[in-house]
Amino acid sequence: MFPIRRNRRLRTNEAIRSLVRETIISPNDFLVPLFVVEGKGVKEEIASMPNYYRYSLDLLKAEIKTLWSLGLKSVLLFVKIDDALKDNKGTEALNSNGLMQRAIKVVKDVCPDMLVMTDVALDPFSSYGHDGIVEDGRVINDATAEVLAEMSISHAEAGADFVAPSDMMDGRIIGIREGLDQSNFLDVGIMSYSAKYASAFYGPFRDALDSAPVDMVDVPKDKKTYQMDVANRDEAIRETEMDISEGADIVMVKPGLCYLDIVRDVRNSFDIPIAVYQVSGEYAMLKAAAEKGWLDHDAVMLEQVTSIKRAGADIIASYFAKDVVKLIS
Numbered sequence: 001m002f003p004i005r006r007n008r009r010l011r012t013n014e015a016i017r018s019l020v021r022e023t024i025i026s027p028n029d030f031l032v033p034l035f036v037v038e039g040k041g042v043k044e045e046i047a048s049m050p051n052y053y054r055y056s057l058d059l060l061k062a063e064i065k066t067l068w069s070l071g072l073k074s075v076l077l078f079v080k081i082d083d084a085l086k087d088n089k090g091t092e093a094l095n096s097n098g099l100m101q102r103a104i105k106v107v108k109d110v111c112p113d114m115l116v117m118t119d120v121a122l123d124p125f126s127s128y129g130h131d132g133i134v135e136d137g138r139v140i141n142d143a144t145a146e147v148l149a150e151m152s153i154s155h156a157e158a159g160a161d162f163v164a165p166s167d168m169m170d171g172r173i174i175g176i177r178e179g180l181d182q183s184n185f186l187d188v189g190i191m192s193y194s195a196k197y198a199s200a201f202y203g204p205f206r207d208a209l210d211s212a213p214v215d216m217v218d219v220p221k222d223k224k225t226y227q228m229d230v231a232n233r234d235e236a237i238r239e240t241e242m243d244i245s246e247g248a249d250i251v252m253v254k255p256g257l258c259y260l261d262i263v264r265d266v267r268n269s270f271d272i273p274i275a276v277y278q279v280s281g282e283y284a285m286l287k288a289a290a291e292k293g294w295l296d297h298d299a300v301m302l303e304q305v306t307s308i309k310r311a312g313a314d315i316i317a318s319y320f321a322k323d324v325v326k327l328i329s
């Protein structure tokens with residue numbers, strides 16, 4: 001009359017639950033995105049990302065030390081560039097004394113063992129806010145990929161461990177790999193944003209870097225000609241396969257929570273480390289709901305990152321990294 005098997009036995013108390021728990025979150029899971037700006041003594045909160053900041057290089061040092069002391073050993077660097085330095089071709093991105101190049105050196109200086117990954121894309125440097133060069137109303141592929149390869153070499157020269165192309169041009173991974181190899185950066189890795197969707201969740205990030213596409217004639221209004229259609233699933237496998245065949249060491253699915261089906265598909269299809277980017281809009285959404293008292297911030301945050309890992313992520317790029325690690329330590 002009653003069941004022989006009772007699944008609830010394994011849920012009786014925290015001791016048995018922790019014994020059979022399948023997914024454990026630790027500091028080793030996280031890659032910490034960091035926003036860097038010019039100046040001295042700057043720590044500015046990003047309006048749409050409460051409790052997340054842009055740091056000038058001097059204050060970045062302390063933040064790096066804090067992260068390391070919390071057991072967070074990898075960072076992903078982004079830079080906010082003055083408008084005056086932006087152009088269509090991302091010229092400033094190749095400046096060997098540019099903000100990114102100096103930021104890499106600062107991190108390596110204060111913490112040589114910190115793994116430094118760098119964002120490789122034109123948008124923070126583009127006067128049009130695009131991830132590529134704009135010509136005749138289109139974002140052109142091959143010339144952009146060439147700049148991305150040069151940008152990657154420049155980051156490697158400054159000391160980056162990994163470059164992370166977030167642009168979605170075709171063929172950029174092989175271009176970057178060949179560029180790095182020819183410059184003898186054989187050990188510099190590539191984390192490819194391979195299944196990156198044309199998501200509406202990137203808004204706060206574009207505030208953080210002032211990198212939204214501009215509203216001008218002959219400039220595409222959005223990134224839908226290079227980022228993936230939100231509605232597509234099989235295409236993510238094709239994109240990922242291509243990046244792996246071109247030499248990606250780590251692949252990525254982005255955003256996170258709405259795309260966990262893709263994460264699991266990629267996990268089941270390829271034997272390669274997978275990163276998932278829990279993006280700015282996901283962060284902002286929880287912060288806003290918690291501020292209103294509508295969600296329990298810490299509980300939801302932990303549930304979210306656990307779900308991302310459970311879906312198949314090896315690496316979670318998340319603005320919550322510090323909060324999570326403080327909570328679980």
Ligand code: PBG
Pocket residue numbers: 119121122123131166167201202203204205206223278279280281
């Ligand atoms: C652009 C880039 C974006 C993000 C990382 N790199 C935004 C975009 O594609 O417009 C978004 C990250 C986030 O929202 O947290 N190369």
